[in-house]
Amino acid sequence: MGLFNNLFGKKLPVETPLDKVQDTVSSAKEVIKTDIQKEVNMSNKVKFIIDGKECTAEKGMMLVDAAAENGVYIPVLCHMKGMIPAGSCRVCTCKINGRNMAGCTTPVDEGMKIENDTPELTELRKTIVEVLFVEGNHFCPACEKSGNCELQALGYKYQMMVPRFPYSFPPKAVEAGAGKIYLDRNRCIMCKKCIRTVHVDGKNVFAFRGRGAHLEINIDKTLAAKLTDKQAQEAMDVCPVGSILRKEKGFDEPIGTRKYDKHQIGSEIEKVS
Amino acid sequence: MEATLQKIVEKYGKDSARLMDILYDVQTEFNCVSDEAVEKIAALLNISGVDVEQTRSFYHFFTKKPAGKYAVYLNNSAVAEMMGAGEIAKAFETAAGVKFGQVTADGKIGLHYTADIGMNDQEPAALINGQVFTSLTPAKVNEIIAGIKEGKCVKDMITTYGDGVNANPLVKSMVKNNIMNNGPVLFTDYQVGAALKKVVEMGPKAVVQEVKTSGIRGRGGAGFPTGMKWDFCSQAAGAKKYVVCNADEGEPGTFKDRVLLTEKAKMMFEGMAIGGFAVGADEGVLYLRGEYRYLQAYLENCLKEMRDAKLLGNVLDKFKFDIRIQFGAGAYVCGEETGLIESIEGKRGEPRNKPPFPVQVGLYNKPTIVNNVETFCAVSKIIEKGGEWYKGMGTAESSGTKVISISGDCAKPGVYEVVWGMTLTEMLALCGADAAKTQAIQVAGPSGVCVPPSQFGRKIALEDLPTGGSMIVVGNQRNLLKDLSLNFMDFMLDESCGSCVPCRALNHIMKEKLEKILNGNGIKKDIADLEEWSNSLSKTTRCGLGQTSGNPISTTIKNFRNKYEELVKDVDYHSDFDLAASVQTSCNYVGRKPNIHH
Numbered sequence: 021m022g023l024f025n026n027l028f029g030k031k032l033p034v035e036t037p038l039d040k041v042q043d044t045v046s047s048a049k050e051v052i053k054t055d056i057q058k059e060v061n062m063s064n065k066v067k068f069i070i071d072g073k074e075c076t077a078e079k080g081m082m083l084v085d086a087a088a089e090n091g092v093y094i095p096v097l098c099h100m101k102g103m104i105p106a107g108s109c110r111v112c113t114c115k116i117n118g119r120n121m122a123g124c125t126t127p128v129d130e131g132m133k134i135e136n137d138t139p140e141l142t143e144l145r146k147t148i149v150e151v152l153f154v155e156g157n158h159f160c161p162a163c164e165k166s167g168n169c170e171l172q173a174l175g176y177k178y179q180m181m182v183p184r185f186p187y188s189f190p191p192k193a194v195e196a197g198a199g200k201i202y203l204d205r206n207r208c209i210m211c212k213k214c215i216r217t218v219h220v221d222g223k224n225v226f227a228f229r230g231r232g233a234h235l236e237i238n239i240d241k242t243l244a245a246k247l248t249d250k251q252a253q254e255a256m257d258v259c260p261v262g263s264i265l266r267k268e269k270g271f272d273e274p275i276g277t278r279k280y281d282k283h284q285i286g287s288e289i290e291k292v293s
Numbered sequence: 294m295e296a297t298l299q300k301i302v303e304k305y306g307k308d309s310a311r312l313m314d315i316l317y318d319v320q321t322e323f324n325c326v327s328d329e330a331v332e333k334i335a336a337l338l339n340i341s342g343v344d345v346e347q348t349r350s351f352y353h354f355f356t357k358k359p360a361g362k363y364a365v366y367l368n369n370s371a372v373a374e375m376m377g378a379g380e381i382a383k384a385f386e387t388a389a390g391v392k393f394g395q396v397t398a399d400g401k402i403g404l405h406y407t408a409d410i411g412m413n414d415q416e417p418a419a420l421i422n423g424q425v426f427t428s429l430t431p432a433k434v435n436e437i438i439a440g441i442k443e444g445k446c447v448k449d450m451i452t453t454y455g456d457g458v459n460a461n462p463l464v465k466s467m468v469k470n471n472i473m474n475n476g477p478v479l480f481t482d483y484q485v486g487a488a489l490k491k492v493v494e495m496g497p498k499a500v501v502q503e504v505k506t507s508g509i510r511g512r513g514g515a516g517f518p519t520g521m522k523w524d525f526c527s528q529a530a531g532a533k534k535y536v537v538c539n540a541d542e543g544e545p546g547t548f549k550d551r552v553l554l555t556e557k558a559k560m561m562f563e564g565m566a567i568g569g570f571a572v573g574a575d576e577g578v579l580y581l582r583g584e585y586r587y588l589q590a591y592l593e594n595c596l597k598e599m600r601d602a603k604l605l606g607n608v609l610d611k612f613k614f615d616i617r618i619q620f621g622a623g624a625y626v627c628g629e630e631t632g633l634i635e636s637i638e639g640k641r642g643e644p645r646n647k648p649p650f651p652v653q654v655g656l657y658n659k660p661t662i663v664n665n666v667e668t669f670c671a672v673s674k675i676i677e678k679g680g681e682w683y684k685g686m687g688t689a690e691s692s693g694t695k696v697i698s699i700s701g702d703c704a705k706p707g708v709y710e711v712v713w714g715m716t717l718t719e720m721l722a723l724c725g726a727d728a729a730k731t732q733a734i735q736v737a738g739p740s741g742v743c744v745p746p747s748q749f750g751r752k753i754a755l756e757d758l759p760t761g762g763s764m765i766v767v768g769n770q771r772n773l774l775k776d777l778s779l780n781f782m783d784f785m786l787d788e789s790c791g792s793c794v795p796c797r798a799l800n801h802i803m804k805e806k807l808e809k810i811l812n813g814n815g816i817k818k819d820i821a822d823l824e825e826w827s828n829s830l831s832k833t834t835r836c837g838l839g840q841t842s843g844n845p846i847s848t849t850i851k852n853f854r855n856k857y858e859e860l861v862k863d864v865d866y867h868s869d870f871d872l873a874a875s876v877q878t879s880c881n882y883v884g885r886k887p888n889i890h891h
Contacts, residue, residue: 105646106646106792107646107793107835108792108793108794108835109793109794110793110794110795110833110834110835111794113832113833120832120833122646122835125646125647125648125835126648127648143829144829144832144833147795147799147826147829147833148794148795148829148833151794151795151798151799151802152794152798154798154802155794155797155798155801184822185802186802186805188801188802209794210791210792210794210797212792223339223340223341223344224340224341224343224344225341225343226343227341227343227344227346227347228347228351228641228791228792229343229346229347229350230350230351230791231350231351231624231626231641231787231788231789231790231791232786232787232788232789232790232791232797233786233789233791233797233798233800233801234791235790235791235792235797238343238346238347239343240341240342240343242342243341243342
């Protein structure tokens with residue numbers, strides 16, 4: 021499984037596969053039921069219901085991925101299939117068996133009842149998107165990622181006109197001395213995608229610095245200098261916003277003709293069904 | 294520097310999982326963990342520099358710049374402020390000649406604020422180079438600074454010692470236990486080793502069953518059934534398992550674990566060994582908050598004595614189990630069990646996503662039980678006297694006793710072992726507080742509930758008012774929203790790991806809105822906004838800290854709405870923007886008076 025085995029980029033053995041842990045209850049008032057199976061059949065299919073629609077997926081698959089396979093779009097900013105789930109943006113919050121939980125960190129199980137497209141959840145998701153807009157400095161018209169930006173696309177999806185929260189206009193440092201990469205912290209939403217995917221010599225190129233409201237993304241300049249063009253491009257592509265950019269590359273594709281300029285985010289998943 | 298760093302890193306087997314210890318040693322040696330040190334440590338551990346920096350920058354007691362040869366960390370949590378920490382801060386600033394957040398030019402004295410240090414029963418209190426100074430007065434502060442200027446050793450400046458183990462030659466601390474109520478479980482006669490002798494005869498399954506029978510639920514605050522947790526872990530696959538004792542006790546107002554660690558350390562270690570026997574673990578880790586480092590020598594000695602008595606190590610020649618102590622370095626969120634595990638592994642204390650739970654994938658990804666100090670202590674007694682005996686006390690859902698820490702506006706602050714089910718009114722009488730002069734009780738710390746007098750008939754129990762131990766009595770003379778709610782929000786903001794968007798950013802927005810109201814610029818809609826936002830916050834965050842981080846605001850709106858309504862204006866719009874004040878600085882530069890035409 022290996023999803024939770026990263027210790028500073030080094031691999032640790034995992035003896036207990038993720039899918040052996042069944043229940044997702046942590047509340048004090050509730051009781052955990054676990055079914056520790058001796059044999060786990062990986063091709064186990066389970067049935068679950070999202071907003072009344074019956075879905076099928078492999079047991080243990082994270083809900084957002086399982087939903088996508090069934091043509092149901094659950095918005096995400098910090099998640100990508102196959103990546104260690106971060107569970108940090110919280111935009112994928114769903115109501116699972118009556119409890120609010122992140123869809124990217126909850127494995128599907130037989131009989132699960134999931135609420136996804138409800139006014140309450142839409143409002144929560146919109147709240148998070150708005151919070152992200154006021155927390156950073158997002159000037160879309162001048163951003164190279166405009167049209168390819170997932171945060172901007174969610175802003176459109178939820179018809180955000182102006183955030184309900186006051187802008188904080190925080191001073192943020194940019195990093196222009198990191199090899200082929202230009203790091204703009206003004207736009208960073210701390211999704212950890214770069215932390216989880218970009219490595220050089222088995223070491224993490226990105227990491228967090230600080231905590232709480234002072235949390236920011238940090239880049240190891242020594243390691244970043246070793247990134248190949250391909251790796252730098254991958255780092256830029258994995259960034260859901262315009263925080264990681266490749267130097268001397270940009271605006272190859274005109275704004276107005278980009279991915280989310282043409283289609284609403286999530287429409288590619290919803291088309292499947 | 295190079296050679297010293299090499300020595301430190303080698304002392305911990307060049308193991309990046311011991312980064313907390315490495316950084317502590319470096320901080321002690323060089324008075325800071327500089328950027329240069331970060332790079333060198335990274336090279337020695339063969340990990341990236343940003344990973345070392347990630348850990349360094351997460352913990353309050355690791356500093357990038359020198360913290361001062363004498364680093365003063367004054368508690369500025371709510372109760373400390375209520376007891377006069379503000380005056381003490383001024384005394385420190387005057388005597389030292391620098392402001393808080395600064396270090397004297399000669400690098401000798403550094404003044405820093407810190408969150409609750411577990412001394413709420415003897416505030417104002419400060420840590421100076423790890424030693425605790427309690428019940429501070431301006432006169433005492435002057436004495437301390439004079440001693441520092443003379444170059445005295447911090448330890449030598451402590452001349453009177455607290456009661457019990459606090460006076461032990463290995464501790465020599467001025468901290469007082471303030472045990473105000475002896476209960477039947479924890480503060481009672483206890484013979485070290487009796488329970489262990491019993492468990493090796495019982496066998497692991499019977500031990501788990503006995504703990505289940507007792508009905509004991511986690512004493513850290515969440516109240517998860519301990520027997521069930523142990524059962525899951527004992528059934529989890531894998532030969533290697535861990536027992537972790539959570540002694541992070543960071544919830545402002547809680548200090549009961551401090552007293553248990555001081556007076557009942559062996560009882561706790563024995564409980565850990567029992568846990569190890571029950572789930573099949575051979576290694577235990579006591580995760581102790583950095584603020585309690587003054588107990589280190591004593592605790593290490595307890596471990597040694599227990600090893601000598603074959604109560605650890607090769608336990609009674611029947612099973613193997615040993616314990617090491619891992620120190621935290623000032624991060625409340627590490628009290629969350631998975632944040633704690635991350636911290637033991639040398640990383641930032643960011644809570645993990647669940648599932649999987651630690652009983653399946655815990656420390657170093659092995660099945661792990663994480664229990665509170667008090668839980669492990671109680672388990673020793675449960676084994677000794679039986680689960681049925683324990684279950685005979687308390688309420689339907691909360692069996693046994695609870696150690697609570699009472700502080701604030703009462704005559705007898707301290708620790709009380711009480712049977713679950715006591716009402717708040719009874720508690721006030723017990724601690725010598727006048728109910729008529731009490732406007733609120735903050736139950737379970739900032740993440741808990743602010744309870745008004747109309748609800749003082751409620752019971753301290755997991756089914757009514759659950760608490761990990763923090764009980765703060767708030768007298769009528771206090772400004773509830775400013776002295777408590779705002780202080781608590783500052784605390785939550787500082788202590789959030791920052792990973793979840795709502796906890797990182799929404800709390801900040803809420804705190805600013807609370808300030809707006811306190812400044813007299815609030816409108817009615819602001820109250821509704823705060824209610825809505827704290828609701829969103831609780832629904833969308835990962836861990837317990839995040840889910841409850843809006844409670845200082847949401848529970849006071851719920852229970853003390855009139856206090857908010859008194860402050861807000863009944864208008865649709867009110868701007869708190871003061872144009873004249875905003876342009877004042879630039880006017881000063883150009884030597885003009887603001888000339889604004891409305």
